[in-house]
Structure formats: C-alpha cells, structure tokens
Amino acid sequence: MTRTVRVRRPSPWQDGPVTIVPISDDSIRLGQFLKLAGLADSGADARALxxxxxxxxxxEPDSRRGRQLRKGDVVEVDDPRGSNSAAVG
Structure with a gap:
C-alpha cells in the first residue's frame, strides 16, 4: 500500500509531494524500488531512466540499478510528464 503525504522539505531539491512506499526488508535495490513505487513501468524502463x-x-544523480536504498531515502525521477518522488518507508 502506498500513500502520498506532504513532508517537511529540509533540502532544496525536494519540492513536491512525496509518495511513501513501504518495504518489508531493511533495504531494496534502486531498480526494484523504481518499479515498486510506480516511477518506472518495467525493469527496462528503470534501466533507461x-x-x-x-x-x-x-x-544526487545515480545510475546504479543495484544501489541499496534504506528507509528514509528519497528517489526522484524526471520524465516528460514532470518530476515524481517516492521515499522508502
């Protein structure tokens, strides 16, 4: 289950609503999280992004599909529809 919430913006790079995406483990790979959060439709889309x-x-820009994300990390994706954000929850 995902939910969209307004969070306090401690950094200038966070400027819109962030979707909190809960995970069951302590960490998740960036490529997997992009799909889970709906920021990419497939693994191929995640790789292309x-x-x-x-x-x-x-x-910070990152291009490593295998990067380990932990709770509290915020992932932002720019695409033709605009910028979307999701946080590991």
Whole structure:
C-alpha cells in the first residue's frame, strides 16, 4: 500500500509531494524500488531512466540499478510528464 503525504522539505531539491512506499526488508535495490513505487513501468524502463541520468537519490544523480536504498531515502525521477518522488518507508 502506498500513500502520498506532504513532508517537511529540509533540502532544496525536494519540492513536491512525496509518495511513501513501504518495504518489508531493511533495504531494496534502486531498480526494484523504481518499479515498486510506480516511477518506472518495467525493469527496462528503470534501466533507461538510470542510463539517461533521470534518477536522483537524496538529491544526487545515480545510475546504479543495484544501489541499496534504506528507509528514509528519497528517489526522484524526471520524465516528460514532470518530476515524481517516492521515499522508502
């Protein structure tokens, strides 16, 4: 279950609502999280977004599909529809 909430913006790179996506383990790979959060439709889409430099983790660009995310990490994706954000919950 996902939910959208307004969170306090401690950093200038966070500027819109963030969807909190709960995970059952302590960590999740970035490629998997992109799909789980609905930021990418498939693994191929996730790979394309990462290769194009459209993904930021905690405000920093990242292109590693296998990067381990932990609770509290915020992932932001720029695509033609605009910027979307999701946080690991």
């Amino acid at each position: 990462l290769e194009a430099g459209e993904v930021r983790v905690n405000g």
